[in-house]
Amino acid sequence: MPRQLVECVPNFSEGRDAGKIDAIVAAALAVPEVLLLDRAADADHNRSVLTFAGPPDAVAAAAFLAVEKAVSLIDLTKHRGAHPRIGAADVVPFIPIEGVTLEECVRLAERLGAEIWSKLKVPVYLYEAAARRGERTNLENIRRGQFEALVKEMGTVGARDPDIGDPICHPTAGATVTGARKFLIAYNINLNTPDVAIAKRIAKTIRFSSGGLRCVKAMGVMLASRNLAQVSINLTDFEQTPVHVVFEAVCREAARYGVTVAGSEIVGLIPRKAIELSAAYFLRYRNFRPEFVLENRLASALSAGD
Amino acid sequence: MPRQLVECVPNFSEGRDAGKIDAIVAAALAVPEVLLLDRAADADHNRSVLTFAGPPDAVAAAAFLAVEKAVSLIDLTKHRGAHPRIGAADVVPFIPIEGVTLEECVRLAERLGAEIWSKLKVPVYLYEAAARRGERTNLENIRRGQFEALVKEMGTVGARDPDIGDPICHPTAGATVTGARKFLIAYNINLNTPDVAIAKRIAKTIRFSSGGLRCVKAMGVMLASRNLAQVSINLTDFEQTPVHVVFEAVCREAARYGVTVAGSEIVGLIPRKAIELSAAYFLRYRNFRPEFVLENRLASALSAGD
Numbered sequence: 001m002p003r004q005l006v007e008c009v010p011n012f013s014e015g016r017d018a019g020k021i022d023a024i025v026a027a028a029l030a031v032p033e034v035l036l037l038d039r040a041a042d043a044d045h046n047r048s049v050l051t052f053a054g055p056p057d058a059v060a061a062a063a064f065l066a067v068e069k070a071v072s073l074i075d076l077t078k079h080r081g082a083h084p085r086i087g088a089a090d091v092v093p094f095i096p097i098e099g100v101t102l103e104e105c106v107r108l109a110e111r112l113g114a115e116i117w118s119k120l121k122v123p124v125y126l127y128e129a130a131a132r133r134g135e136r137t138n139l140e141n142i143r144r145g146q147f148e149a150l151v152k153e154m155g156t157v158g159a160r161d162p163d164i165g166d167p168i169c170h171p172t173a174g175a176t177v178t179g180a181r182k183f184l185i186a187y188n189i190n191l192n193t194p195d196v197a198i199a200k201r202i203a204k205t206i207r208f209s210s211g212g213l214r215c216v217k218a219m220g221v222m223l224a225s226r227n228l229a230q231v232s233i234n235l236t237d238f239e240q241t242p243v244h245v246v247f248e249a250v251c252r253e254a255a256r257y258g259v260t261v262a263g264s265e266i267v268g269l270i271p272r273k274a275i276e277l278s279a280a281y282f283l284r285y286r287n288f289r290p291e292f293v294l295e296n297r298l299a300s301a302l303s304a305g306d
Numbered sequence: 307m308p309r310q311l312v313e314c315v316p317n318f319s320e321g322r323d324a325g326k327i328d329a330i331v332a333a334a335l336a337v338p339e340v341l342l343l344d345r346a347a348d349a350d351h352n353r354s355v356l357t358f359a360g361p362p363d364a365v366a367a368a369a370f371l372a373v374e375k376a377v378s379l380i381d382l383t384k385h386r387g388a389h390p391r392i393g394a395a396d397v398v399p400f401i402p403i404e405g406v407t408l409e410e411c412v413r414l415a416e417r418l419g420a421e422i423w424s425k426l427k428v429p430v431y432l433y434e435a436a437a438r439r440g441e442r443t444n445l446e447n448i449r450r451g452q453f454e455a456l457v458k459e460m461g462t463v464g465a466r467d468p469d470i471g472d473p474i475c476h477p478t479a480g481a482t483v484t485g486a487r488k489f490l491i492a493y494n495i496n497l498n499t500p501d502v503a504i505a506k507r508i509a510k511t512i513r514f515s516s517g518g519l520r521c522v523k524a525m526g527v528m529l530a531s532r533n534l535a536q537v538s539i540n541l542t543d544f545e546q547t548p549v550h551v552v553f554e555a556v557c558r559e560a561a562r563y564g565v566t567v568a569g570s571e572i573v574g575l576i577p578r579k580a581i582e583l584s585a586a587y588f589l590r591y592r593n594f595r596p597e598f599v600l601e602n603r604l605a606s607a608l609s610a611g612d
Contacts, residue, residue: 007600035607053607263592271601272601278589279582282550283549284553285569285572294578297343298311
């Protein structure tokens, strides 16, 4: 039977107290079959991000245990940090990796949301592919004004009603957003110039919100330590808008300003398929299929033998 | 414990009788843990090529069983085919894939050679990384004059003495060549021209034998069915001479002749690392490491959990 793999990347509003973060991680990893792929904490943001993966039910169970632990440990009324947030367990996306559809991940998010409300009394918003209101596709709309505004508005402003649960913020844990989305590639392209205005103009040209490529979010930022400008990109669907198409677009735009591309960087993880698509594109493979990759052939021979 | 994987690509002098080829395949697959990745038979060449992989000892055992079966079924005195050959089991290379060195594959070849001689009385030559005489690095030197010449010269011409066994050809199975080599990528680049002379000139420029890139063998051929010329390439070590370096060299040379590259093709399999290196090259990744690939991270998380 083909393997089913879902990824979950929950964000928790604690980035300083290592003991609390360890406890949240331990709660998730109590579920057998769940693999921790990454953990990152940022003290300025006062936020931590876990990345774990496994079979759908195991991942959903681990997500609930981690949320439960965060709700018990984090008091948002005392939380200060640079990153916007509305909950102790702020946002919990499910991402299909292998043998699972986005729709199945929406079901996982709905199930998790129901469990969070019924057992923890934390109201839940559904976002991205799981959104039930158009504007809630974007996390920014749900998080507007953050916890402090939400506490006041929930129950009085109808537009802030949660999707699951009563419109009452949890006194210390606020609310939680869960949902399903495709794999997001965080990808930065560095320019051989310290002129951040050029990076900003290129970002504007390539991003969806100002008429650019469909699955691209981008902004121009300055890398002070390296004295160069960077186009910082989130690629929300690399199968629709591939990495190499974005790279080539930035190279073309940079040339217009007489600037060259110094290099690019992946932040976090990139799916194998994105790498394979890019190699096939640049090498102009006429016949590329993942089955041509030795290790993929081995994996399918192995699973056929089960 | 990290996985150990060796590939074996034995060539047998039978490409027409499906029953015999099936029997040889079945002999190899009688060893548990051995995975068949590919099988190809060519009637003109009257030759078949198996590709299987698994742990070193299992692969060596499977190789012996396949050779044993081929020796019992194939009579070289009656064999006709376009491809040069000296044995029923003509050549049996071992290729390190994962967690195994080339040196360990040389040991496997030596062990297989000793077993073939002691149990089957087929004399054995060692080639490529396992060669004990300089000129036997090249298979062509060992196979000169083919079975018909070898039968006459073995035992009389010292330079044709086998590396393992007495200098007496097996009456029907001839001799066998075994050895170890790196993974070979068969890679073709098609030109937007029917002028095969251009493909031949480009091949000459890029190949090692005429002063080109170290790990490249290349020739220019005509693809009559598509009316275009092709640079047909064997890349004997893609870590030393990467696929993208060869591709870019061919593009550059083609431009000199006013010709463009129509596309490229992989024949057989390509290791994942070659794909990753090419994507990283073209996208100018500053920080690419295989651990950035989601599936690689998953695999290492899985093996750490064992």
